[in-house]
Amino acid sequence: MTQLPTPPLTDPSVGRGRRMLWPAVAAAGAAGFALVAHVLNPYEGGNYPTCPWLALTGTYCPGCGTLRATHSLTEGNVVEALQRNPLTVAAFVLMTLGFIRWARRQWRGEQRMTAAPAWLLYGLFWVIMAFWIGRNIPGWTWLSPV
Template identity: 30%
Template sequence: MTRNRLYLLLAFGLLAGYGWIIWFSSHSTLNHTYPACLFKSVTGIACPSCGSTRSVVLVSQGNITDAILLNPIGPFMAVIMLIAPFWLFYDTIFKKDSLYKSYRTSENIIKTKWVAITLIILLLLNWLWNIQKGL
């Protein structure tokens, strides 16, 4: 992936993510009825990322422990959503490519067989945990 394509995708992803969080926060009610995820609507079971939006909202409210317990993917997403816009802005304004270089390094690390297998196992365990919790 080229630098410009990555930065464009990241910018759109961040806008969509922030838009979703804002919409979600404004449409959540006090009785905690949340919009169901598409995967769960179709299959009837939680997906690996079910609860991650609520987890990000909990992080924004300072409830880190509750966020991790709900879905550990959420705090990870929250960190990315906090850091990425500044990093993207920095690289764009100063014509740098530090974010792109970090992406390429991360991509190469994830391609390492034992790292990929570990991440897949962690994702599957999270999925099983989401199903067990009844998300």
């Protein structure tokens, strides 16, 4: 029986600077988003358009409050960010950890990461759906972004 050769953990033909290009682009994009959310205060009217879902249905979507949560995080106010959209704060933490892992693997020249397992993606979907429903239950103002 013939075994397939295992690919090397590193690719010496690609330089470190070239491998770090996409992590640098992603970090610049995230910093740009944070800067805009910090400078253009979402608490002041007219800086951002109204959420289309909220305007059409009168209910909050899972993303409602994301700009206000991001603005609060850029000012160092974690409690207020959690009040605006706790799912956004959790997503930022997970995305930061994923970015660090990705950048470290790129720095070392290791193989690409595999996609997330299906159970994790389905679980994430159902968490978002439960959050969406929960924040629109009358009386559950602790999940509303207002």
